[in-house]
Amino acid sequence: MYKLLLCWRYLRTRYIALASIISVTLGVATMIVVNSVMDGFAHEMQGRMNDVLSDVIITSRSLEGMANPEWHMAEIRKVAGDDVVGMTPTAQVPAALAYYFRGQYFTRQVTVIGIDPETYSSVSKFGYYLQHPENREHLDFQLKEDGYDVMDHQAEDMRKVKPREQMKQAGWKHRRANAEFEKRIAVQPPIQTAAQENAAATDDSPFATAPAPVQETFDPATEQHAGTVLGIGLCSHRTADGTDVFQLLPGDDVEIHFPSCGRPPEFRSSKLTVTDFYESKMAQYDMQYMFIPLDKFQEMRGMIDPQSGIRFVNAIQIKLAEGADLNAVRDKLREHFQLHLYDVSTWRDMEGPLLAAVQTETLVLNVLLFLIIAVAGFGILAIFFMIVVEKTRDIGILKSLGASSEGVMGIFLTYGFSLGIVGAGLGIVGGLLFVKYINEIADLLGRATGTPVFDPAVYYLYKIPTIVEPFTVGWIAIGAMLIAVLASVLPAIRAAKMHPVQALRFE
Amino acid sequence: MSTTKYQPLLSASGVRKVYSKGEVKLPVLKGVDFNVAPGELVSIVGQSGSGKSTLLHLLGTLDRPDGGEIYFEGNRIDNLAAAGRDILRNRHIGLIFQFYHLLPELTTIENVLAPVMIRHSVLSYWAKRREYQERAKALLETVGLGHRLNHKPRELSGGEMQRTAIARALISEPQLLLADEPTGNLDRQTGDEILEVLRRLNAEQNLTIVMVTHDPNIAAGADRTVHLAEGRVQAASQAAA
Ligand SMILES: Nc1ncnc2c1ncn2[C@@H]1O[C@H](COP(=O)(O)OP(=O)(O)OP(=O)(O)O)[C@@H](O)[C@H]1O
Ligand SMILES: [Mg+2]
Numbered sequence: 165m166y167k168l169l170l171c172w173r174y175l176r177t178r179y180i181a182l183a184s185i186i187s188v189t190l191g192v193a194t195m196i197v198v199n200s201v202m203d204g205f206a207h208e209m210q211g212r213m214n215d216v217l218s219d220v221i222i223t224s225r226s227l228e229g230m231a232n233p234e235w236h237m238a239e240i241r242k243v244a245g246d247d248v249v250g251m252t253p254t255a256q257v258p259a260a261l262a263y264y265f266r267g268q269y270f271t272r273q274v275t276v277i278g279i280d281p282e283t284y285s286s287v288s289k290f291g292y293y294l295q296h297p298e299n300r301e302h303l304d305f306q307l308k309e310d311g312y313d314v315m316d317h318q319a320e321d322m323r324k325v326k327p328r329e330q331m332k333q334a335g336w337k338h339r340r341a342n343a344e345f346e347k348r349i350a351v352q353p354p355i356q357t358a359a360q361e362n363a364a365a366t367d368d369s370p371f372a373t374a375p376a377p378v379q380e381t382f383d384p385a386t387e388q389h390a391g392t393v394l395g396i397g398l399c400s401h402r403t404a405d406g407t408d409v410f411q412l413l414p415g416d417d418v419e420i421h422f423p424s425c426g427r428p429p430e431f432r433s434s435k436l437t438v439t440d441f442y443e444s445k446m447a448q449y450d451m452q453y454m455f456i457p458l459d460k461f462q463e464m465r466g467m468i469d470p471q472s473g474i475r476f477v478n479a480i481q482i483k484l485a486e487g488a489d490l491n492a493v494r495d496k497l498r499e500h501f502q503l504h505l506y507d508v509s510t511w512r513d514m515e516g517p518l519l520a521a522v523q524t525e526t527l528v529l530n531v532l533l534f535l536i537i538a539v540a541g542f543g544i545l546a547i548f549f550m551i552v553v554e555k556t557r558d559i560g561i562l563k564s565l566g567a568s569s570e571g572v573m574g575i576f577l578t579y580g581f582s583l584g585i586v587g588a589g590l591g592i593v594g595g596l597l598f599v600k601y602i603n604e605i606a607d608l609l610g611r612a613t614g615t616p617v618f619d620p621a622v623y624y625l626y627k628i629p630t631i632v633e634p635f636t637v638g639w640i641a642i643g644a645m646l647i648a649v650l651a652s653v654l655p656a657i658r659a660a661k662m663h664p665v666q667a668l669r670f671e
Numbered sequence: 672m673s674t675t676k677y678q679p680l681l682s683a684s685g686v687r688k689v690y691s692k693g694e695v696k697l698p699v700l701k702g703v704d705f706n707v708a709p710g711e712l713v714s715i716v717g718q719s720g721s722g723k724s725t726l727l728h729l730l731g732t733l734d735r736p737d738g739g740e741i742y743f744e745g746n747r748i749d750n751l752a753a754a755g756r757d758i759l760r761n762r763h764i765g766l767i768f769q770f771y772h773l774l775p776e777l778t779t780i781e782n783v784l785a786p787v788m789i790r791h792s793v794l795s796y797w798a799k800r801r802e803y804q805e806r807a808k809a810l811l812e813t814v815g816l817g818h819r820l821n822h823k824p825r826e827l828s829g830g831e832m833q834r835t836a837i838a839r840a841l842i843s844e845p846q847l848l849l850a851d852e853p854t855g856n857l858d859r860q861t862g863d864e865i866l867e868v869l870r871r872l873n874a875e876q877n878l879t880i881v882m883v884t885h886d887p888n889i890a891a892g893a894d895r896t897v898h899l900a901e902g903r904v905q906a907a908s909q910a911a912a
């Protein structure tokens with residue numbers, strides 16, 4: 165009983181000890197904030213990755229692809245069964261994107277992906293990342309009259325969004341204005357309009373790439389080429405103040421150059437009209453991908469067998485049921501499909517290095533921050549030694565009244581433990597409050613210093629994502645308390661070992 | 672007092688204590704023989720440095736002798752294990768000191784209750800806390816401090832602190848009270864008052880008291896005075912009670 169009473173009195177009268185636990189408090193608070201933000205970012209990132217990539221993807225190792233996607237999908241269904249909730253065939257090829265901007269010729273390296281608009285959105289959140297509301301509902305690769313998003317529809321807080329004024333022009337309006345301008349200056353469009361959309365290109369035919377002698381009159385004011393959805397990073401850049409500047413808009417024409425499926429592959433070109441932008445907010449995707457309809461892709465690359473009409477695809481993306489074990493499904497598929505022909509990966513496998521890097525970063529940060537709390541432990545140790553010395557006479561008195569050595573030790577252990585509870589408790593409260601109001605705090609700091617602390621232009625996120633894991637908070641608190649107790653062990657032992665007479669004689 | 676074969680409440684025989692500082696050995700007690708009968712009020716006098724405090728600490732099991740034996744109620748206590756000695760000090764032997772030795776963080780009544788709190792766990796103390804508090808209040812009344820229950824020691828005078836210490840020593844209803852110069856730090860009149868309290872406890876409650884003192888005046892108030900010199904008890908002189 166006396167232990168608790170004395171602890172309580174010591175807590176209330178020894179503010180120096182409270183000072184020593186401020187470092188514990190700060191350490192705990194920092195750990196909670198850092199972990200929450202790191203978890204938030206990791207979760208945000210993984211969420212996006214999984215939204216962009218499907219759960220499991222089977223890719224043919226050859227760019228020529230795999231024949232008969234229907235057969236493959238039936239096999240997958242046989243193997244993975246009920247876990248599969250969506251599947252879509254895709255085709256892809258590295259290509260060069262070419263376009264004119266202000267009379268200058270630009271080429272960029274891209275990956276062209278052929279998608280099935282009907283099923284592609286069933287395996288990932290593809291539709292959500294498009295800029296036209298109708299395309300988000302149903303993608304048809306047709307240029308819209310207008311109505312492309314000026315305000316980023318993915319933002320939670322519209323006040324922080326920089327409007328994309330250029331997008332007001334996008335659509336047929338822009339295309340007609342362009343055509344008008346071209347006609348006026350009477351210059352032939354720099355990109356040759358020779359029709360290269362010869363549908364029935366065969367794999368080995370030497371005539372496959374010969375331009376079909378169909379000379380059609382193409383009126384850019386009323387007609388479009390095959391539609392493409394362009395990764396938004398391919399044709400735009402962000403200025404320092406967060407405004408997006410576009411080189412191309414929906415309605416502009418571009419050209420792609422890519423290898424065909426022939427043996428050997430030949431170089432082919434195709435004209436496309438930009439019909440929408442794709443913005444996943446993952447720079448490596450937004451600056452690399454452009455999407456076209458799968459059947460168009462297969463025609464362009466010659467991925468249709470001329471005799472049988474069997475089509476080829478490069479990959480099959482699979483969406484699994486909520487809670488399904490990705491790795492188990494992957495392993496089953498790996499057993500079923502010959503691995504020299506196919507690569508089977510989950511989205512985590514594909515982004516493995518990045519995820520691992522984030523994990524390592526979190527671990528290292530945690531170790532460092534925990535060391536800070538450990539340092540605080542040494543502060544507690546020193547101050548406890550002082551208190552034990554200061555309380556020598558009291559220890560003698562307690563022993564003369566019949567308190568056991570263990571009892572005296574208990575006082576200081578309980579004391580350390582209560583300091584740990586107070587320190588960790590305050591740290592938890594402080595940390596959680598900080599996490600809760602982190603965006604407001606960031607705004608405030610930004611306003612005070614004049615430079616935004618968390619710049620949406622840099623992070624592609626409009627607010628700092630946070631996730632509080634109760635488990636993490638729990639072990640941080642336990643760790644802090646453990647350190648406080650450990651730091652009080654040595655002083656407590658010293659107190660317990662004191663000889664009562666010496667202690668009483670102590671002046 | 673010499674009617675039948677009496678059993679002393681406390682007896683020491685051949686008690687020796689040597690302090691050693693490195694090579695130098697300093698024998699303080701060289702064989703103290705000493706008995707205290709139940710209900711006696713004995714004073715121990717002797718020069719400063721003669722080992723009075725040392726002897727009292729040995730009797731109160733705060734320290735272990737280097738030789739000899741000490742008996743309390745017929746049981747040997749000088750070689751008891753730590754737990755046994757703790758219980759002895761907690762319940763059977765009350766101790767008071769020259770410098771009062773109150774706990775500065777606790778109020779008067781909490782100081783008095785300290786031995787009870789040490790004995791009981793939180794729950795068993797909490798269950799009977801009213802009873803204990805009543806008892807502590809009654810004790811403080813007895814020593815004349817009924818009106819200063821919630822003062823911290825630093826707000827009390829020396830006499831008041833010593834009264835608190837006496838109340839604390841009595842809370843467990845010990846058979847024996849050991850006092851090391853209880854009036855040593857007090858002025859004449861206050862000292863006399865403290866002595867009066869001790870004498871009253873001795874007379875009314877038949878409490879056995881062993882009291883170390885410098886002051887011949889105080890020593891004269893005891894039933895018997897023991898002289899300690901050169902590490903031994905000198906010829907005892909009977910004082911008129
Ligand atoms: N821990 C110790 N180490 C060495 N010597 C000690 C120790 N404690 C006490 N002494 C010595 O033992 C002797 C007796 O001390 P003690 O305190 O018992 O005397 P005392 O009779 O109570 O004196 P006073 O009347 O001044 O209180 C003294 O000479 C003292 O210096
Ligand atoms: Mg002394």
